[in-house]
Amino acid sequence: MNFASDNTSGVDLEIFSVVEQAAKSSAMPYGDDVFTSKLQIIANEIFEKPVSIFPVATGSAANALALSVVCPPYGSVYCHRGSHLEEDECAAPEFYIGGGKLSLLSGEKAKFSAENLKAKLEVKSPAPPIHHSPAAAVSITQATEVGSVYSMDEIAAISDVARYHKLSLHMDGARIANAIVSLGVTPAEATWKSGVDVLSLGATKNGAFAAEAVIFFDPEKSADFEFRRKRGGHLFSKHRFLSSQLLPYLEENKWLRLAENANLRAQQLGKGLQKLSQFNILHEVETNMVFVKMPASLVEGFKEKNCLFYTWGEDEGYIFGRLVTSFNTTEREVDRFLGIASQLAI
Template structure:
């Protein structure tokens, strides 16, 4: 009953097998290998246009390098106040961006609304040299830190506002697969066709050992990124092992099958909680479930072997817990957890 994070899961067998195959023989380093060329082609096919792809080993690296690339040191990145880049990346975007400023915005259900973004950007008195930073990027998390997703129309609205103010739209897609399988949209429709300029495409949470990528939908915008990645310590010498993971992840839509399973387990978990009287705090739209439980119940669940994070207090004497499912989560685990809640 491990619901701490999809990071706690292992590696999908198909990806582990691809790593074993990539371990045979020799290959040139630093991305000069056949695996990388094939992955670059796969991404262009997936998004239905030529894209510039930069594989990196971590999601924090992907976000930080992407934002640093589209934001000058005197620029600002607007994001939700609970965004991973603002809360959980130890100042990496600011560091790699040479001092860029993150401007945090409030928003229900973990998302920024178009009205909130427009109001902030329209406040011209707070932007621009010589005394103020310049808005250069808007970053949204898909799925959000609350486990919710942006619909295509919401992405388009935010992109239009960002572009009107000269800012790029970045999408933190650490759980992009989990979000996409909920949307009635293609990868292209959910990204560049909706106005996304740069995407951090995650595979690690979805079943890889450690594989992420930065995707620029306008290759011209990626000029200099290869040097930025190297300078940032994110270019692996044995690059083929990242590329082999990503190739297997994308092959035959494995990434979407794994995401559907994780989401299905989250739905099942949500249903069990609701039936026990603990309906989730936010809509369950990806593979994260947040619920307010009595502290004593949390103690009993964890004593019985359930693993999860106590996220916050709800102000009514309960603890908001985060429960995350993965491609490895089984229906038996979910049912056992639900049974414990019902009988505790």
């Protein structure tokens, strides 16, 4: 059983089937194909307005290229200090922006508040503005790196601050489907209706081979994205193999059904571990991640039973762990893991 990451999961069979169809026929390159055309139509329907959608292969590419459009080389992007942008993208945002910087905010549950953002933006320096990197954009992660979600009110409040300061609001949505399911809202409500300008939409963690997308909710603001994607090496010649993953993923709410299973299995896992006295759940389980503190002595036992998950740090004989469920995690797998945990905890 592999709970190390939702990146360890396989591929949804329907998505696999559509990619196979794309592989059996020829098509014009660089996005001039039927899969990409249909993807644009379905994206407009899902988000209830005309949008511009650009498939890319990785989440880092989606985030970095999206931010390069809304932030000049001398500008700053405001984000949480525990965000993927800051911790796990090897300075890709700064690289693709062309020299911009990340300005870091703090907050519990890997979220920052509108009040925190407002306070940082309003800090004044006695030096002339020309000496400082001006604010250009704000980025929030939905769901966050600890599996928490921003409420619609929290996003709207952050958007209000961003609008006041004439900043674009970007959403890193590597797990946006899990967040939408958790909140019980529509994709439109979770994004542009709450004030989001540009979304990095994830699919790889939720049933695709390797496909993400950048979505601009004001198509006029996406004018130079295609050039940045090409210059950055992320315009695929056989573009249909990205679009043929995203098309079945988004059609008929498949992406939300896949995420719902992942969330349910995490709830099952969290509730089961909570019943065991040696496991302490560190964060409320809101999406598909469970964070625990447990005796370090149990780790080898899990490994021997081929139960894989990430651990880090050690505090007086205890260790921290992260378990992530996926679109195809089964109830039986979770029950089996809980049974092993119960045996080891004796």
